[in-house]
Amino acid sequence: MTHIRTERGGAVQALNAAGLTAAAVRHDCVLVVTHPVGDLVPPGAVLVEVHGGRPAPDPSQVTGLIALGTERAVEQDPAFALRVLVGIAIRALSPAVNDPTTAVQALNHIEAFLHTLGRTVLHAPYAIADEHGLPRLVVPGRSWEEYLQLAVTEIRDYGADATQVCRRLRALLEGLLDALPAERLPAVRAELELLTASAEQRIGDPARRATALTADRQGIGGHLMSPPAGPTDPAGPG
Incomplete structure (x- = not known):
């Protein structure tokens, strides 16, 4: 195995998959990219591993097929687009801003992103033949x-005690449960459990906690999706 190192550091912005595959065919080898698009690679780090090959490909030609820049880019890095949306939400939830409505609006876009991604075949890693x-x-x-x-952790951390955000986040997760293939659902259920646990820990008042744990696509004011189960009044109505 041969290591190809980058002379300069930077964020991996994109890679030329067709060019790298063609280079591997020419040299009868397998190229293994060691960092995903979006990673910040320090100078001198291994960028590609070469398995096989006689002779090994020219390192400068291989590194020239991987774009490094000063910051991440969205063209081949959907996680960065998601990261930006999450950043908007958590900045809105900071005590200095205190704008949960903006966080809810960011969750609208995050939900659309997750519904699309949840129906996409994902490989970690993936091989090109x-x-x-x-x-x-x-x-x-x-x-x-x-x-x-990435989509929900920080928003839950900063917004689990904000009624509007907690309700919208629950609606997002329950919507994924209804729409995505079965293999995607265990992770969604785990996030729902974490959301419930965070709200129970941080919202002391039972009535307010029950309100926060009710799914609502508008945060507050929309159609209630899943009123939380609670004890019934033994005296009944009236």
Whole structure:
């Protein structure tokens, strides 16, 4: 195995998969990219591993097929677009801003992103083969669980005690349960459990907690999706 290192650091913005695959075919090798698009790679770090190959490909040609820049870019990095939306939401939830409505609006876009991604085949990592079916390029990928955690973890951390945000986040997760394939659902259920636990820990008043744990796509004021179960009044109505 040969290591190809980058002379300069930077964020991995994109890679030329067709060019890297063609280089691997020419040299009869497998190229393994060690960092996913979006990673910040320090100078001198291994960027590609070369398995096989006689002779090994020219390092400068290989590194020239991977774009490094000063910051992440969205063209081949959907996680960065998601990261931006989450950043908007958590800034809105900071004590200095205190704008949960903006966080709810960001969750609207995050939900659309997750519904699309949840129906997409994801591989972590994924391999690209040549015309004969031989793997030639291996690229790191992200799993559904990683995307989902990115989408909701920090918003839950900063917004679980904000009624509007908690309700909208619950509606988002319950909507995913109704729409996505079965293999995606365990991670969604786990996030619902974490949301419930966070609200129970941080909202002391039972009535307010029950309100916060009711799913509502508008946060407050929309159609209630799942009123939380609670004890019934033994005296009955009236």
